[in-house]
Amino acid sequence: MKSEFSITVLPGDGIGHEVTPVCLELLDKVCKQVGGVSLNYSSFAAGAVHYKETGVSLPEEALQHAFDSDATLLACMGMPSIRYPDGREIAPQLELREKMDLFAGVRPVKTMPGLPLPLTSEKAQNLDFILIRESTEGLFASREKFKIEGEGADEAAYDTQKISRKGCERLFDFAFELGRQRRNEGYKGLVTCVDKANVLGSFYYMRQIFDEVAAKNPDVDNNHVYVDAAALQLVGRPWQFDVIVTENMFGDILSDLGAGLMGGMGMAPSADIGIEKAVFQPCHGTAPDIIGQGKANPTAMFLSAAMMLRWLGNKHDNSSAIEAARKIDTAVENAYATGTLLPYELGGTSGTEAISSLVFAELDKLA
Numbered sequence: 001m002k003s004e005f006s007i008t009v010l011p012g013d014g015i016g017h018e019v020t021p022v023c024l025e026l027l028d029k030v031c032k033q034v035g036g037v038s039l040n041y042s043s044f045a046a047g048a049v050h051y052k053e054t055g056v057s058l059p060e061e062a063l064q065h066a067f068d069s070d071a072t073l074l075a076c077m078g079m080p081s082i083r084y085p086d087g088r089e090i091a092p093q094l095e096l097r098e099k100m101d102l103f104a105g106v107r108p109v110k111t112m113p114g115l116p117l118p119l120t121s122e123k124a125q126n127l128d129f130i131l132i133r134e135s136t137e138g139l140f141a142s143r144e145k146f147k148i149e150g151e152g153a154d155e156a157a158y159d160t161q162k163i164s165r166k167g168c169e170r171l172f173d174f175a176f177e178l179g180r181q182r183r184n185e186g187y188k189g190l191v192t193c194v195d196k197a198n199v200l201g202s203f204y205y206m207r208q209i210f211d212e213v214a215a216k217n218p219d220v221d222n223n224h225v226y227v228d229a230a231a232l233q234l235v236g237r238p239w240q241f242d243v244i245v246t247e248n249m250f251g252d253i254l255s256d257l258g259a260g261l262m263g264g265m266g267m268a269p270s271a272d273i274g275i276e277k278a279v280f281q282p283c284h285g286t287a288p289d290i291i292g293q294g295k296a297n298p299t300a301m302f303l304s305a306a307m308m309l310r311w312l313g314n315k316h317d318n319s320s321a322i323e324a325a326r327k328i329d330t331a332v333e334n335a336y337a338t339g340t341l342l343p344y345e346l347g348g349t350s351g352t353e354a355i356s357s358l359v360f361a362e363l364d365k366l367a
């Protein structure tokens with residue numbers, strides 16, 4: 001059984017440099033506590049600042065390492081002030097997802113105890129569902145091919161969405177398998193396809209493939225919701241969802257809504273999963289408004305690291321890695337359950353130091 005894992009670490013830009021060091025500290029601590037699992041990190045510069053300094057956003061060496069290592073831990077990348085000549089931001093995390101074929105962006109929406117969440121309903125305090133964002137195509141796939149046509153009053157810009165049969169089939173297979181797993185764990189096991197099939201042919205195509213895959217998985221419940229209605233329902237009665245599966249751009253937007261339900265971007269973990277490879281990174285960006293102020297919430301990064309350990313443990317049949325993941329989740333949950341943490345995003349003053357210290361202390365108690 002494999003117990004030593006090589007991890008590509010990409011701190012990226014902005015608050016990535018604040019949440020990455022404490023996350024590696026947490027990982028070292030938990031691995032030492034559990035035994036039977038150790039991580040060897042190799043860190044690389046990549047992102048907007050690296051592009052500004054070198055003209056390269058994702059060095060070949062970093063990409064190769066990500067391919068060769070067991071998993072990649074990425075914080076966040078991008079800076080609104082640094083752009084390609086065509087005006088787009090530098091976002092090598094998208095290239096990484098595409099080049100490594102990480103089609104399933106798994107974004108859990110799980111609330112923590114002890115936080116004054118934006119939705120006050122009792123049921124909204126105990127949310128636990130997962131949004132799967134297709135991460136290799138959709139509207140994002142057009143970003144390097146966008147065109148401006150016509151002149152004067154007829155000038156118009158076009159981005160073209162890509163929805164492929166292969167992309168849909170593997171995504172929906174993944175969603176139904178997750179739905180089945182969750183049903184076996186006592187969740188609803190309901191897979192909801194979110195689209196805009198009432199207006200766009202590409203989404204009607206996607207929905208038909210969803211229905212084909214659903215027919216092959218009759219033991220797992222499913223339904224469809226249009227994306228506008230999904231936005232409404234995510235605010236009105238989010239507890240009705242279990243596994244949401246959707247296109248890249250819709251998933252980008254709705255997963256931020258999901259982060260809002262948890263108390264902010266600093267609470268929302270994520271994993272980009274392919275057949276063999278995976279990258280783990282929080283949903284948040286580089287938070288230029290709080291860089292260097294100690295306000296960055298490392299929770300999303302911690303929970304993403306736990307997702308990495310669980311994925312490694314399942315893939316390599318290493319129960320210690322799964323135990324380490326469980327310990328991180330429990331330590332984070334227990335830290336919030338004290339009711340003493342209030343992150344900046346919720347109007348409080350708990351930043352990187354306060355949150356990390358309490359999570360570390362709770363982890364020590366689990367020894």
Ligand SMILES: NC(=O)C1=CN([C@@H]2O[C@H](COP(=O)(O)OP(=O)(O)OC[C@H]3O[C@@H](n4cnc5c(N)ncnc54)[C@H](O)[C@@H]3O)[C@@H](O)[C@H]2O)C=CC1
Binds near residue numbers: 015075076265290
């Ligand atoms: N996966 C990635 O690497 C992503 C990168 N970006 C990039 O990040 C930059 C900023 O984008 P924004 O739209 O402002 O999104 P953002 O997620 O960086 O920030 C949105 C809001 O959430 C807050 N926030 C985010 N993470 C936080 C944390 N861990 N702790 C406390 N507060 C946190 C920020 O202070 C800000 O008020 C842009 O360059 C954007 O392109 C944006 C989203 C995802």
Ligand SMILES: CC(C)CC(=O)C(=O)O
Binds near residue numbers: 094
């Ligand atoms: C700035 C974008 C690339 C953000 C995004 O969609 C992501 O990283 O998930």
